[in-house]
Amino acid sequence: MDRIRWQALIESQPELALIPAKLRAAADCLALEPGDTLFRLGEPLKGVFCVLDGEVLLIRTGRNGTQVVLQRARGGFFAEASVTTGRYHCDAVAAVPCRVLRFPSQDFRGALAADDAFRGKWIAHLAHEVLKLRAQCERLSIRSAAQRIVHYIESEGGSVTLTGSRKAWAAELGMTHEALYRTLRRLQVDGALEVDANRISIRQVQRRRPKAA
Amino acid sequence: MDRIRWQALIESQPELALIPAKLRAAADCLALEPGDTLFRLGEPLKGVFCVLDGEVLLIRTGRNGTQVVLQRARGGFFAEASVTTGRYHCDAVAAVPCRVLRFPSQDFRGALAADDAFRGKWIAHLAHEVLKLRAQCERLSIRSAAQRIVHYIESEGGSVTLTGSRKAWAAELGMTHEALYRTLRRLQVDGALEVDANRISIRQVQRRRPKAA
């Protein structure tokens, strides 16, 4: 497993550049099939992960069985906060075939303790994560499905390419998949969005238009 | 301004214990009246803040004028992520008379760069912040107003004491104040919540009850 080609990986996942060499050596690569569970809420830490390919869903299940998608990890780290608390706070399930890198918690904590530069970089990474989460909170506070979709696409730079299913996207947006399909269609007809297979982009600035005329 | 009684402050705001002595010396204390703006989106950094008394609202305004309350800071730090990015990402407005501690960004960054122990503690703090934000995302994904309220109170340990107005609470919960008032009342009548002036606590585990019978 040590035969990981970091050069290529860092190009696809720039965040990996944060990881110091010593910690890289401890990493191993896992392949996941759709539905595979990487970890569950409450479990002691196996490690911190980074998505190479595919999409991992971080899910919390309410006591009434309702499932909430906290995050769709489509690249980059996840379970970062757990390395501090020592337990996972949600379930991680592969949505599609995935490859993920695992950094064992011991090694990760060791690297944080030993490597000052890494600690600084990790602070920047966590701060960035906080910003992303605030953006998601802002999005979830928007009542209109259309505006929520537009807000998401804007936060991704004006266009998105879907990796997983639209259903999973709908869950992340906090709406039902039916609502997503319908609203997407309406936005497309109205000319606000351009939908081309898996690529969806904003065509114009959303003008004040309470309803489809 | 150097005559700050840290012992007493740390008792009321345990997070302040993270701050090393050198950075403490650089802090100053600000008094805010309701409506006072501490900073606005896009402004260059004035510092990182910590609420001592009162309640500061972190607000983002959409292009259509919609206001979203990202956070009600009722103690503890805020604008932590901005120290890394160098700009504020929302507006900060006092909801009630407040006292806040300000740590100038220069000094804060200096402390992070110089003090390894502080860096480690700050990582833990940011990780905790990430968890809180994920909890809020989970809450905002809940569709039912009643469940959202209960989720909030549970995350606060089963009971909350309102500091600011209920209106502000409603905004943080992502619902209108009318919905909050009504739902609160209904939960009280149903016996799920105990409301005593500013103290609201959960009376029993929420049983499966789709509607008020």
Next chain:
DNA sequence: CGTACTTTTGAATCGCATCAAATCTGGTGG
């Protein structure tokens, strides 16, 4: 070809937002 899934469309329902207005509250000034 059949199974399991996503995607899509349809129809009915309901909860929350919205608009409106009355009441209550604390604070100010005459």
Next chain:
DNA sequence: CCACCAGATTTGATGCGATTCAAAAGTACG
């Protein structure tokens, strides 16, 4: 002390939009 005002709080009526339930069509895979 009272009149007054600007807020928050509370209640009411209405409508829209998203959920929900249902089902058809499309797609991937063995």
